[in-house]
Amino acid sequence: MATRKQLFEKAQKTGVEILEWRQDNCRIFQAWAPEGKTFKGSTCHSTQLGEILVGEKPNWKWMMNEIELVDCDEKDCDYCSPLEEE
Numbered sequence: 001m002a003t004r005k006q007l008f009e010k011a012q013k014t015g016v017e018i019l020e021w022r023q024d025n026c027r028i029f030q031a032w033a034p035e036g037k038t039f040k041g042s043t044c045h046s047t048q049l050g051e052i053l054v055g056e057k058p059n060w061k062w063m064m065n066e067i068e069l070v071d072c073d074e075k076d077c078d079y080c081s082p083l084e085e086e
Helices: 004-014 060-066
Strands: 017-023 026-032 037-039 046-053 069-071
Touching: 004 017, 004 060, 046 060
Parallel strands: none
Antiparallel strands: 017 026, 026 046, 037 069
């Protein structure tokens, strides 16, 4: 059984940024990978971790699996190597 605390500790250790906010009757979780990394399951730099109705318990273990990281293998990736403004 995973907890919210474990999710955010893992995110902090790996450099993943997780935002949590409320909108209407939902808690929304969004994650962003650090530069040079993507999320293993989606190969994207950001991922939606869920929209949970207020009062329901999020699946923290699933979220922890979703923030597993791998190296970004996209050559000239705009996220990892943004163009410098002149």
